[in-house]
Amino acid sequence: MTVLRDLRAGARAALPIALAYLPVAFALGAASSRLGFSAAESALWSFTMFSGANQALMLSSLSSGVPLLVIAALCIAASLRHLLYGLALAPRISASPIQRSVFGYGLTDEVFATALTAGEGQGGPLRGPWLIALGLTVLLVWVAGTGMGNAAGDALQAVSPHLASTLDFALPALFLSLVLAMARRSLHLPMLLAAAIAALLLGLGRPELAVPLAALAALLPRRGTA
Template sequence: MSQHNSALSASFSQFLQGAKDSQVIIFTYLPVSFAFGVSATQFGFSPWEALFLSCTMYAGASQFLVVALLASGSSIWMAALTVIALDIRHVLYGPALYNLIQDRLNLKKTALWSWGMTDEVFASGMIQLSQRRQQWTESWMLGLSLFSWLSWSLGSLLGGLFANQITHLPLFMQAALDFLLPALFLSFLLAAFEKKHTLVVVVTFISAALACYWINLSAAIFLGILSGIAAGLFEYYVLKAKHKNREVA
């Protein structure tokens, strides 16, 4: 019994640590989700509908696109397919984390924290696994993802409730709300960056930039993802294989 209580205590402590580590995400999610609540209200949605979208959809920046599409008369199926296309990258997040996880996973916990796998939560998990592997646990991941999700939902509700007050903010603060989310993810990307990732980052950036200039932003997202995957596969199966063959020779 004492061992069981000790395990529960350790798990709860790790959960609290995950909640604590989510603060950097929370402080950015709150203003961005607040902006979403304001945007949803301006498109005709109620504050509670904005909350419902954030609780069930939880797609970050894609939620802004969804409310705009629905408000413009697009069908719910078109909105759903658009979001799936924009967020298809999330399919890769699970396998990427799984390759670094050494512990045996608990199916119930995994189902819960994987629901909250946003870009920022994924980046935090990757940093923890790559730099502080011994401190990563599912309880930590659960605390991180749960409190990030709660902050996003809360911010959406508050934005919807106080949408009429947003016009009283200075213009520079209104403009800053739109940049907080990409700025947060960029900070995580820079924190996780290592020299061995240079090829993948450079190829992805160039491909996305060219696609954005010559085609459009949606194409830039898709081509950036595909080129990054291709660069990673090339580096792993071709460049590393040649390096190993030279060492053997």
């Protein structure tokens, strides 16, 4: 009974995250449809790479002709923060190695924040079933949302190819929503510099260099965190 209670509690805790993820996943699926991915391929891709930022980065990079090795390096660099998330939560987790591994697969920024807040609030250990339900509920909604977005994009292209061209805005809109969600004053200069670098390279006819070189702006030192 304790296990079932923990599973239900973890799924309930995941609902606000899942609802927030759904429109982003839908937009990502619609954007992947424009690049020729099927609904099944988009869903499988979301399952194997559970990271909206990395998936959006990959879509943009692929459409720009960025080499796969460069894309992989950028995705790895963007994901290093998850090591810190794991280290921060590890002392508070009471779970088997398998349960820890399953939860780690679904550890996103929002899942980390929810688990951290729950651990501080209840004062006790975070149990494996609760963590698994939290991470997997969010993952399944993300996968389903991506698949549905792709299917909607395919259907729109079949009904009206002209109207489907509006899906070209899905990926830029997705990027903009992700950027605005994390924007802080300390990020304004790197963001402006990255935009300037990308615009310059696009103007020079080198779109394959726009993403990796613009990403170097993230290495700039930042003043303050407000």
